[in-house]
Amino acid sequence: MAKPSSRRKKATSAAEINSKSLSNSANEDISVEENPTTATITVSAVEVEELTDEEQSDRLLLERKVERAFFEAGKALAELRDRRLYRSTHSTFEDYCKDRFGFERRHPYRLIEAAGVVDNLIKMCPNWTQNQIEDDPATVHSDQLQILPTSEGQVRPMTKLEPQQQQEVWLKAVKLAGGKVPTGKIVKDVVQRIMERTQVPNTYQVGEVCQILTKDNPELRGKRGCWGIVARVNDFSCTVKSWDGEYTIALQHLKSYDYLPAECQQMREICDRVNRVYSSELEESVQKFLESLGKLNRAYLTGLEEKVLSLLEAEIAN
Structure with missing residues (x-):
């Protein structure tokens, strides 16, 4: 029974020796890699070419x-x-x-x-x-x-x-x-x-186009997504002209579309045209169309919208 034990001891001993040998070898490799003092860095000088006077000009x-x-x-x-x-x-x-x-x-x-x-x-x-x-x-x-x-x-x-x-x-x-x-x-x-x-509480300008925000304001129900044109600037509110009338709205319920002056002028013209037609007693389907124009998020009419609005204007003019 002692002989098998002796073989196992010898085998274990050889394994330990091999393991130690590998471990030492690995440690030696790591120590070489982790020691930056043994590395050699070669730096090549690059000559910067100056511009001539003509090139500089x-x-x-x-x-x-x-x-x-x-x-x-x-x-x-x-x-x-x-x-x-x-x-x-x-x-x-x-x-x-x-x-x-x-x-x-x-x-x-x-x-x-x-x-x-x-x-x-x-x-x-x-x-x-x-x-x-x-x-x-x-x-x-x-x-x-x-x-x-x-x-x-x-x-x-x-x-x-x-x-x-x-x-x-x-x-x-x-x-x-x-x-x-x-x-x-x-x-x-x-x-x-x-x-x-400058402590100006209201930075809106007359003629500026704004989006009406209805959040937490039941008085603006039905105006969600509508636009309005600033007609009067108050201390903490603006009176805006919408497609169906004028409203005085607090600043927190307004958001500027940041339109350019030419675009604001286009919106004023659209507002006046829609307002004139909307004030007339037209069919409900026509009123719905005009409502959709009152919620435009662009400063122009499409070709088809222009044709329909022109047709309505001609209709009420007769």
Whole structure:
């Protein structure tokens, strides 16, 4: 009986020896891998090629063109709209911009408004910043250039401010950005601070289009999803003109659609037209159609809606 026991001891002993050997080998490998002092790092020096004076001038010129791209687009769009240079192919400016440039309805107006803000900001610097950069960029040093917006998104929060406030906001935003072009969020934060500083409880403007919110207000039952146009601005409420009359509504029950001026004008025209027709005693089905127009979430009528509304207007005119 002792012999089998002896074999097991020998086998166990050999296994232990092999296990210890493997363990030591593994430990040795780990210690080598975990010891960074034994590693050799080779660093290759990369020579940075300096730009020539001509290349530096070209870079400056191209950078300014990129920065001013949205500004130039806004200026061009304004002229196309004001001179109605689209009239030979399109009946409306919006349709022209969509077909020609792929712009959605609000985008060209945003670019036009943004260009107006940039025009105002340019007035803060000497005249040479407007022309000399393009005429002879080599004579202008980078630290002399006025810091101007490089995208429409940086300008959008300022479009409803007065010109002096726009300049104040931009200067503060540039300072907060460490002397660089600020992001749209930084600009928006500065605008919010100025609004709080002026302590104006009601920031809505006459003519602005708002959505009526009915939550927790039984008096607005049936107006859910309807739009209204601000007719009078009160301290903590607005009197809005809807498709079926006027209502005085608290600020917490209003939400601006943030429409552009041209879109607000379109909504005022739609409101007047629907209101005139709705005041007439028409069939219930017709009234339902007019109700649906009173809940539009866009600043225009479709072709079919325009035809039906025009037909109703002609009907009550007879």
